[in-house]
Amino acid sequence: MAIFFTADTxxxxxxxxxxxxxxxxxxxxxxxxxxxxxxxxxxxxDWLYHLGDFSFRGGDPAAYRARIRCRNTVLILxxxxxxxxxxxxxxxxxxxxxxxxxxxxxxxxxxGRPQIVVLCHYAMRVWDRCxxxxxxxxxxxxxxxxxxxxxxxxxxGVDTNDFSPLSVPQVAExxxxxxxxxxxxxxxxxxxxxx
Numbered sequence: 417m418a419i420f421f422t423a424d425t426x427x428x429x430x431x432x433x434x435x436x437x438x439x440x441x442x443x444x445x446x447x448x449x450x451x452x453x454x455x456x457x458x459x460x461x462d463w464l465y466h467l468g469d470f471s472f473r474g475g476d477p478a479a480y481r482a483r484i485r486c487r488n489t490v491l492i493l494x495x496x497x498x499x500x501x502x503x504x505x506x507x508x509x510x511x512x513x514x515x516x517x518x519x520x521x522x523x524x525x526x527x528g529r530p531q532i533v534v535l536c537h538y539a540m541r542v543w544d545r546c547x548x549x550x551x552x553x554x555x556x557x558x559x560x561x562x563x564x565x566x567x568x569x570x571x572x573g574v575d576t577n578d579f580s581p582l583s584v585p586q587v588a589e590x591x592x593x594x595x596x597x598x599x600x601x602x603x604x605x606x607x608x609x610x611x
Contacts, residue, residue, distance in 0.1 A: 419524050420458050420581035423467035423537065423555025424573035425450050426496070428475025436558045436575050443474060451483045453580040458486045464581060465522070466513075467555040467572055468537030481512040490515045494537040494556060524584050531588075532590020539569065547598035551591060566597035 427450065430443040440446035458464050471477045477498075481489070491513040493499060498506040502519055502581040510516045518600045520535045522546060532550040534543040539554040539561055542550065552569040559576040568591050572582055580588075 418459070418462045419465070419571040419584050419609035420462060421465045421467065421535070421553050421573060421587065422454065422577070422581035423492075423494070423571075424469045424558055425466070425471070426469055426576060427451070427471040427477075429496075430474055432472070438575070438579075439470050447475070447480065451480070452576060453578075455483075455485050457581055457583070459483075460485050460487055462486055463488040463490065465490050465492065465535055465553075467492045467535055467553060469496040469555065470494070472496045477509055478512055488514050490517070490520070492501075492516075492520055492535050492537055493518050525586055526584060531584075533587075539571070540565075542599060543569075550598070551587065552571045553587065565594050567599065568594060568596055 423534055427447050428443060431447055432438060433440050433443065438446055440449060454464070466489060468491070470491060471480050471593055484553070491497070493503070493516060498509040500506065505516045522533050522535065523530045524533055526532070532545060534550055534552045536552070536554050537556050539557060540552055543552045546549060546568070549568060553572045554569065555571060555573040558573055559571060561571065570587060570590050574580070
């Protein structure tokens, strides 16, 4: 069993091709390419964390979900996912996924040790235990936010990752190239290590 992360597939959303300069002739080609890349990497018994904006406007979310073979797909709600005003997912949409959350903290295994990962559709500057090496994965920005080389965070959206989900080892490789500098320790400046 492996774990993968993705976001911002926007299945069925024809205008996203233009808005994000996606290299597809039409929405059918985009949907097929994204779903094919998910299925090429993620097995039926693996876990796929989708960090929001699964589909949008066009198409049937249930039909898209049926085309993804991973049974353990967990959705972190995005701003384009069908929700009530209070932020809860609409039941018919939520039923398509193993779990649905607004924010989720998971622990993955990385070379035999636990690695905490905070999952949210939106990028955060600070998150739970960020000053202790916790990773933060997000979507929403479609690659428009510059990466912070000092933060253990990454945009897992399809627009920044060749329209493919990322595995835990791939995320670890990205994080290993960063020079982590904590941005928040309750008012203490990062260079002040006195307490």
